[in-house]
Amino acid sequence: MPTITFVRDGSSIQVPAGGSFLKACQDEDAPHDFGCTVGSCGTCVLVFTAGADNVAPPSKDEMETLDMCTDVKGARLGCQLVVKGDIAVKPL
């Protein structure tokens, strides 16, 4: 199972391959903040410190929300992430 590492505090959790970052965080009470959980508020924006290629590409809707809330290249919405391999993330 892929590992999600939270750079902010060094903690990590496991997620099934192809699983939801949001669900894994909710199940494990992980240290990442969410708001709407449906890809519209931008609260969950994150960047990768490792494993950026180990997630599914963003949808058009995710890209639209990202365009509104940040201009940081490679930023993603945590609530929309599908995890395919090990990643390390930190909030933006």
Ligand code: FES
């Ligand atoms: S929690 Fe609102 S966009 Fe992810």
